[in-house]
Amino acid sequence: xxxxxxxxxxxxxxxxxxxxxxxxxxxxxxxxxxxxxxxxxxxxxxxxxxxxxxxxxxxxxxxxxxxxxxxxxxxxxxxxxxxxxxxxxxxxxxxxxxxxxxxxxxxxxxxxxxxxxxxxxxxxxxxxxxxxxxxxxxxxxxxxxxxxxxxxxxxxxxxxxxxxxxxxxxxxxxxxxxxxxxxxxxxxxxxxxxxxxxxxxxxxxxxxxxxxxxxxxxxxxxxxxxxxxxxxxxxxxxxxxxxxxxxxxxxxxxxxxxxxxxxxxxxxxxxxxxxxxxxxxxxxxxxxxxxxxxxxxxxxxxxxxxxxxxxxxxxxxxxxxxxxxxxxxxxxxxxxxxxxxxxxxxxxxxxxxxxxxxxxxxxxxxxxxxxxxxxxxxxxxxxxxxxxxxxxxxxxxxxxxxxxxxxxxxxxxxxxxxxxxxxxxxxxxxxxxxxxxxxxxxxxxxxxxxxxxxxxxxxxxxxxxxxxxxxxxxxxxxxxxxxxxxxxxxxxxxxxxxxxxxxxxxxxxxxxxxxxxxxxxxxxxxxxxxxxxxxxxxxxxxxxxxxxxxxxxxxxxxxxxxxxxxxxxxxxxxxxxxxxxxxxxxxxxxxxxxxxxxxxxxxxxxxxxxxxxxxxxxxxxxxxxxxxxxxxxxxxxxxxxxxxxxxxxxxxxxxxxxxxxxxxxxxxxxxxxxxxxxxxxxxxxxxxxxxxxxxxxxxxxxxxxxxxxxxxxxxxxxxxxxxxxxxxxxxxxxxxxxxxxxxxxxxxxxxxxxxxxxxxxxxx
Amino acid sequence: xxxxxxxxxxxxxxxxxxxxxxxxxxxxxxxxxxxxxxxxxxxxxxxxxxxxxxxxxxxxxxxxxxxxxxxxxxxxxxxxxxxxxxxxxxxxxxxxxxxxxxxxxxxxxxxxxxxxxxxxxxxxxxxxxxxxxxxxxxxxxxxxxxxxxxxxxxxxxxxxxxxxxxxxxxxxxxxxxx
Numbered sequence: 001x002x003x004x005x006x007x008x009x010x011x012x013x014x015x016x017x018x019x020x021x022x023x024x025x026x027x028x029x030x031x032x033x034x035x036x037x038x039x040x041x042x043x044x045x046x047x048x049x050x051x052x053x054x055x056x057x058x059x060x061x062x063x064x065x066x067x068x069x070x071x072x073x074x075x076x077x078x079x080x081x082x083x084x085x086x087x088x089x090x091x092x093x094x095x096x097x098x099x100x101x102x103x104x105x106x107x108x109x110x111x112x113x114x115x116x117x118x119x120x121x122x123x124x125x126x127x128x129x130x131x132x133x134x135x136x137x138x139x140x141x142x143x144x145x146x147x148x149x150x151x152x153x154x155x156x157x158x159x160x161x162x163x164x165x166x167x168x169x170x171x172x173x174x175x176x177x178x179x180x181x182x183x184x185x186x187x188x189x190x191x192x193x194x195x196x197x198x199x200x201x202x203x204x205x206x207x208x209x210x211x212x213x214x215x216x217x218x219x220x221x222x223x224x225x226x227x228x229x230x231x232x233x234x235x236x237x238x239x240x241x242x243x244x245x246x247x248x249x250x251x252x253x254x255x256x257x258x259x260x261x262x263x264x265x266x267x268x269x270x271x272x273x274x275x276x277x278x279x280x281x282x283x284x285x286x287x288x289x290x291x292x293x294x295x296x297x298x299x300x301x302x303x304x305x306x307x308x309x310x311x312x313x314x315x316x317x318x319x320x321x322x323x324x325x326x327x328x329x330x331x332x333x334x335x336x337x338x339x340x341x342x343x344x345x346x347x348x349x350x351x352x353x354x355x356x357x358x359x360x361x362x363x364x365x366x367x368x369x370x371x372x373x374x375x376x377x378x379x380x381x382x383x384x385x386x387x388x389x390x391x392x393x394x395x396x397x398x399x400x401x402x403x404x405x406x407x408x409x410x411x412x413x414x415x416x417x418x419x420x421x422x423x424x425x426x427x428x429x430x431x432x433x434x435x436x437x438x439x440x441x442x443x444x445x446x447x448x449x450x451x452x453x454x455x456x457x458x459x460x461x462x463x464x465x466x467x468x469x470x471x472x473x474x475x476x477x478x479x480x481x482x483x484x485x486x487x488x489x490x491x492x493x494x495x496x497x498x499x500x501x502x503x504x505x506x507x508x509x510x511x512x513x514x515x516x517x518x519x520x521x522x523x524x525x526x527x528x529x530x531x532x533x534x535x536x537x538x539x540x541x542x543x544x545x546x547x548x549x550x551x552x553x554x555x556x557x558x559x560x561x562x563x564x565x566x567x568x569x570x571x572x573x574x575x576x577x578x579x580x581x582x583x584x585x586x587x588x589x590x591x592x593x594x595x596x597x598x599x600x601x602x603x604x605x606x607x608x609x610x611x612x613x614x615x616x617x618x619x620x621x622x623x624x625x626x627x628x629x630x631x632x633x634x635x636x637x638x639x640x641x642x643x644x645x646x647x648x649x650x651x652x653x654x655x656x657x658x659x660x661x662x663x664x665x666x667x668x669x670x671x672x673x674x675x676x677x678x679x680x681x682x683x684x685x686x687x688x689x690x691x692x693x694x695x696x697x698x699x700x701x702x703x704x705x706x707x708x709x710x711x712x713x714x715x716x717x718x719x720x721x722x723x724x725x726x727x728x729x730x731x732x733x734x735x736x737x738x739x740x741x742x743x744x745x746x747x748x749x750x751x752x753x754x755x756x757x758x759x760x761x762x763x764x
Numbered sequence: 765x766x767x768x769x770x771x772x773x774x775x776x777x778x779x780x781x782x783x784x785x786x787x788x789x790x791x792x793x794x795x796x797x798x799x800x801x802x803x804x805x806x807x808x809x810x811x812x813x814x815x816x817x818x819x820x821x822x823x824x825x826x827x828x829x830x831x832x833x834x835x836x837x838x839x840x841x842x843x844x845x846x847x848x849x850x851x852x853x854x855x856x857x858x859x860x861x862x863x864x865x866x867x868x869x870x871x872x873x874x875x876x877x878x879x880x881x882x883x884x885x886x887x888x889x890x891x892x893x894x895x896x897x898x899x900x901x902x903x904x905x906x907x908x909x910x911x912x913x914x915x916x917x918x919x920x921x922x923x924x925x926x927x928x929x930x931x932x933x934x935x936x937x938x939x940x941x942x
Contacts, residue, residue, distance in 0.1 A: 049896065623888065625857075666886060666889055
């Protein structure tokens, strides 16, 4: 509940007296301030639960079996329990980014001071659209970014508290909390990445960022090798600085796995990306890394054990992942280095400058002592001989790979099936753990892995305001058929380069394609017949037919930010504390679709859920059914009534666009068809709708063999029918008894649910 | 499914699929159902039993049992190539969402289905969809025809180590439905 003092506090934080835009209805919204928006969204896109576990084991009343209509000892039912777990997952995801942001902002404030200005270059004036839209603050300094994180942290406490026994008991209210904290995940990511960009002088206001080498084969193992793992570049940039200071940048290889790799290449284009998260264990076990510097998130928790097995040493550098190690920031550097080199000891060093110095000194001494020998096919064949084909490996594989027969074939000298398994491997190592014969399965992979060098474009940060001005109109009118954002982890269902195939399909069709995180890496791991990767084939602008690497996980905020900027820069809607209006605009008028094909983490859950609150639908791969919850409509039965903002009257559009908000598909073929469909919006012009339907029909016919069953739902008038399919579609519509439907130029949810926002707020 | 006396100690839930090793009772369950539905996943296109794809067994089951087909993922294309037009192309999550509504009219508009037979899915995704139906669709039973045990189904095949056993069971079902 907001009182006078609370209001005054908010006004002080957001500097209400600054008149850059009028303040909207929800400055720094509390948990329930956007509850009605959520309930309106979820009235159309109802939560769909697929319980991953029938039980609740969170308190000592239980375990309680919640199957069917059973309730727990506290009274909770299976739906509320699923929503509760989803809320917790989103809190974990958001807190990982907020924790990252808090650390990096404080670290940079120590370096540069609280008043260090936020300057994203001459092409980015709307510097933090998420912070502007949610808080109502136009951040000017690193200190302002810290204010955003303090607000997010306070909200996190409220939402985590709601998951305690005997608190929230309604699934939709839990979902509203998950949506709230996930919206704040995008605020946190934005604060983190903008701080990094200004603090480390990462690329900004430029599209054509450098292209860097990628792959384990790109790492020169004849040099000392430092591997950085995780997501936070504070320590890895210190390593680069130290190497530069000592004139060693060409003498030591710095390579990375996961987002720290992406961040480090934003700082030095001499750094190399080994690959996504799914290659972490594989690369560790090659022993190529001499020194491993870990920071935070998605690092294997057995990192030190794995490093010890191959004679590498670890420096943990984050308070979030201390790994039981001795903290040695205050001990003399040479003493620490000696223990690492002579005894293989791992240490925690929270002082990043010190950690960098230790890493470089240790790698220079350790590397000459180590042998880095990889196995070849002959050795792999020999090692595979002990396989008894017992299937134990297969039974524990989260990606359901046919490992047993593949390893048996390796023993016979046939490597093809095992190579295919490696391409689909998510890198957990459970197979090897389960093997009663101790077959070193990950070692065998060295014989089938490609040792090619691939290419990745360096992440470029925010989409530029000038780019938004150029594409805003065609996107909203539909003549650019959509923005497709490929995000998230590498828990892919099939071959790792399947994503590149999907990405190229949409780039070729002149969608705007953006990528972040592990997804941004893996599309560089496929070459065409001429040896070119997608980053070398397609332009890097935010424009039709281009492929943009936005950056790391925290750069995801620039994707939602771009959608907000379309509402702001193209449609002139004020962002300031105006979340409902902006989300309503994005949902109903911006043809954007997220794709998290290999989502694994809690962060991926909150990133996707944050997109959903903003009205961006997300297509997920099959593993994501284990997140337990989706947001689905039932296209034929549901009510698709919206307000016509111009006529100010309710209109039953009968059109399910976008059809779902969070949706799982099993195959790449279905994913492609679904992505094309999810870019359809009610405000498409007939010309825009023709283009979108042309892609939907063409993909559907090619991949599913026929016209879509639901095509009549997306044709409003004859003018929507693509020229190329005119005759065929007309006949099909006639057979299905199709009738024309209303066409709206200003569809909105505002006015269809209780809100303080007047209908006039959506009209500019 | 055996349970500990004090159910508070259970590990994964109390309701698990009946393991069905013989074709006859499975065929009988299908025959006795008023409105069965086959929900077909993309692994029917890659599972090969001798010279035939799993989807070909599914088509035979559909034909002899007069069972409507829901072709999920990209299976529709193969059905059409094999001369079969599926009744619907809802994807697995969509059809599951419809099935949990007892008032839904079913793929032929005759009322919701009382038996849903899943075949050809990734086991993880299939089991999640079956979990939804186990919890939210008490009005129907589910059956799986893959060679893996699906705990969230009502009736499931066991984990077959040998494909010959699986093939024999599928052929037995086809025979039983004639």
